[in-house]
Amino acid sequence: IxxxxxxxxxxxxxxxxxxxxxxxxxxxxxxxxxxxxxxxxxxxxxxxxxxxxxxxxxxxxxxxxxxxxxxxxxxxxxxxxxxxxxxxxxxxxxxxxxxxxxxxxxxxxxYRNEALGIPEFNPESIVIYKKDKDVVVTSGTATIEGVKVFDIQGRLLFDGQKINASEKVIKSLPPTDQVLIVQVVTTEGIRISRKILY
Structure with a gap:
């Protein structure tokens, strides 16, 4: 103006x-x-x-x-x-x-489209959230190799392997009203763990 x-x-x-x-x-x-x-x-x-x-x-x-x-x-x-x-x-x-x-x-x-170069992995690009009764895991530019979900006592509730995608929707979890630990492994071998309330 x-x-x-x-x-x-x-x-x-x-x-x-x-x-x-x-x-x-x-x-x-x-x-x-x-x-x-x-x-x-x-x-x-x-x-x-x-x-x-x-x-x-x-x-x-x-x-x-x-x-x-x-x-x-x-x-x-x-x-x-x-x-x-x-x-x-x-x-x-x-x-x-x-x-x-x-x-x-x-x-x-x-206002100009300039090349950004080769992306470097940022752990913050992995986002995990609850949507309705599902848990959604997105990984941005990384590829998800596997996802494991544990309850607070360390019991394994879900084990998904060879996902090879940038998003995984987990539908088979029983409702628990507790904190869950979601562990994500990328195809590059990077391992990220996050807590969510489910």
């Missing part, structure tokens, strides 16, 4: 107040913003950092609601630093999974 800078501007930027179960916001100078005005002329090397806070784990999508002005013809990319992916939001929504928490280094809005 004319008159704005890429810094914090009274009248152009709006602070984030409150939030919902899932809140997405931009970040500028460590400030969480619901509205962020950017300077003209537009620079396609601009980067807008996004934060997301969620009190629920699961699968989500990010999409554009509407476009106007120069963005009618300008591509808008969502950069997922955790998954090492760039997605053109004008071509459709971006789907991702996440655990509960606040994540301020995962997403950025960029």
């Amino acid at each position: 004319e008159g704005a800078t890429n810094g914090l501007d009274r009248g152009f930027d709006g602070s984030l107040f409150g939030g919902n179960h899932v809140t997405i916001y931009s970040i500028n100078d460590s400030q969480k913003l619901a509205i962020q005005g950017r300077a003209l002329p537009f620079d396609n090397s601009d980067v807008v950092n996004l934060g997301i806070k969620t009190t629920i784990a699961g699968a989500f999508t990010i999409s554009l609601d509407m476009l106007d002005g120069l963005f009618v013809n300008q591509d808008i990319y969502l950069k997922d630093n955790l998954q090492n992916a760039i997605h053109n939001l004008k071509s459709g929504p971006y789907s991702f999974t996440t655990g509960i928490g606040t994540f301020e280094n995962r997403f950025q809005i960029v």
Whole structure:
């Protein structure tokens, strides 16, 4: 917008107040913003950092609601630093999974599609959550070799091997109302254990 800078501007930027179960916001100078005005002329090397806070784990999508002005013809990319992916939001929504928490280094809005290089495995890319009566395990760019589920006493409740996929839905667990330990092994031999309430 004319008159704005890429810094914090009274009248152009709006602070984030409150939030919902899932809140997405931009970040500028460590400030969480619901509205962020950017300077003209537009620079396609601009980067807008996004934060997301969620009190629920699961699968989500990010999409554009509407476009106007120069963005009618300008591509808008969502950069997922955790998954090492760039997605053109004008071509459709971006789907991702996440655990509960606040994540301020995962997403950025960029306006050029530049190669990210070979992804390095990040243990945070493995997300485990309960969906209805199922347990869902997603691994991002890694491939899941096996999944084991133990109760709090160490008894084996599920043992899935040779999965060779980036997602596994476990449907055969009896309801327990307790903490379970889910152990995931990737095809590269990396072993991650997480606790979930089931």
